[in-house]
Amino acid sequence: MKPIVIVNFKTYKQGRDAVDLAKQVEKVDKEILVGVQASDIYEIVRKTKLKVYSQHVDFLEKGRATGFVLPEAVKGDKAVGSFLNHSEHKLKLDVLKKTMKRCGEVGLKTVVFASSLAEALKIEKLKPDYLIIEPPELVGGKVSVSKSKPGLIEGIKKKLKMKFLVGAGIHSSEDLRIAMKLGASGIAVSSAICNAKNPEKKLRDLVRG
Ligand code: G3P
Numbered sequence: 119m120k121p122i123v124i125v126n127f128k129t130y131k132q133g134r135d136a137v138d139l140a141k142q143v144e145k146v147d148k149e150i151l152v153g154v155q156a157s158d159i160y161e162i163v164r165k166t167k168l169k170v171y172s173q174h175v176d177f178l179e180k181g182r183a184t185g186f187v188l189p190e191a192v193k194g195d196k197a198v199g200s201f202l203n204h205s206e207h208k209l210k211l212d213v214l215k216k217t218m219k220r221c222g223e224v225g226l227k228t229v230v231f232a233s234s235l236a237e238a239l240k241i242e243k244l245k246p247d248y249l250i251i252e253p254p255e256l257v258g259g260k261v262s263v264s265k266s267k268p269g270l271i272e273g274i275k276k277k278l279k280m281k282f283l284v285g286a287g288i289h290s291s292e293d294l295r296i297a298m299k300l301g302a303s304g305i306a307v308s309s310a311i312c313n314a315k316n317p318e319k320k321l322r323d324l325v326r327g
Contacts, residue, residue: 119298119303120149121294121297121298121303121304121305121325122151122248122283122303122304122305123147123149123150123151123294123304123305123307123324123325124150124151124152124153124171124229124248124250124283124285124304124305124306124307125139125143125150125151125152125153125306125307125308125311125312125321126152126153126173126201126204126285126306126307126308127139127140127152127153127154127155127158127173127308127312128153128173128206128308128309128312129155130308130309130312130313131312132154132155132157132158133157133158136154136155136158136161136162137158137161137162137165139311139312139317140152140154140162140165140166140168140170141165141166142317142318142321143166143168143311143317143318143321144166144167144168145318146318146321146322146325147325148166148167148168149169150168150321150325151168151169151171151198151229152168152169152170152171153171153172153173153201153229154170154171154172154173155172155173156172156173156174156175156187156191156192156195159172159192159195159196159197160195160196163195163196163197169198170196170197170198171197171198171199171200171201171227171229172187172192172197172199172200172201172226173200173201173204173207174187174200174201174202174204174207175187175188175189175191175192175200175202175217175220175221175226176188176217177189177213177216177217177219177220189217189220189221189223189224189226190224192226193224193225193226197226198226198227199221199226199227199228199229199247200221200226200227200228200229201229201230201231202214202217202218202221202228202229202230202231202246203230203231203232203241204231204252205231205233205252205254205257206257211240214230214241214244215244218230218244218246227247227248228246228247228248229246229247229248229250230244230246230248230249230250231249231250231251231252231285232249232250232251232252233251233252233253233254234251234253235251235270235273235274235277235278238251238274238278238282239277239278242278242279242280245280248281248283249278249280249281249282249283250282250283250284250285250306251263251270251271251274251282251283251284251285252284252285252286252306253267253270253286254286256286256287257285257286257287257308258287258308258309259286259287260287260289261287262286262287262288262289262290262293262296263284263285263286263287263288263293263297264284264288264292264293264294264296264297264300265292265293265296266287268296268300271284271297271300271301271302272300272301274301274302275300275301275302281303282302282303283302283303283304283305283306284297284302284305284306285305285306285307285308288305288306288307288310288324289307289310289324290323290324291323291324291325291326293305293324294324294325307324310324311324
């Protein structure tokens, strides 16, 4: 099975740099999903054929709400969906439910993050399109979830009914291969790609296995 690969741009790249990174991702494989800042969706959708996700949306409705990002806004810019509940943008469960409902209403897919198996089990019931488990203490580090928490991935595989991805500290094709072998359907990666001197080469090497 071909792994699902998600590249989260976080706030490492924005504006022209984000467009440039997106073009490099597209050269590697246009089926890779990218999560970008809301302000970059419009441009990246127009300049690439990638499936572009917002890194977050809010559940609020049109009207008196300053500084929020509506699902309608990113849908209008042709995002495919939105990330929700990343460990760097945590939502209370009731807020997550409302936001997922709003995404469903406007036709946005949901990529929902969980920090643990216990949280993943709760989120699975909400039926996200993708569920990604990332131990927060490994995010942004050099040690991958695949190498340092194989037991966690195996446990998730046993307990979850839906497919899942894992992320945190993923750097190499070996990390991806181990994650797949343990039962994940793919990976989410950020710093290894966004901060690479040559992101295209780094990503190509990573997905090569
Ligand atoms: O969403 C992916 C991300 O949180 C993983 O970050 O830098 O550990 O690859 P990183």
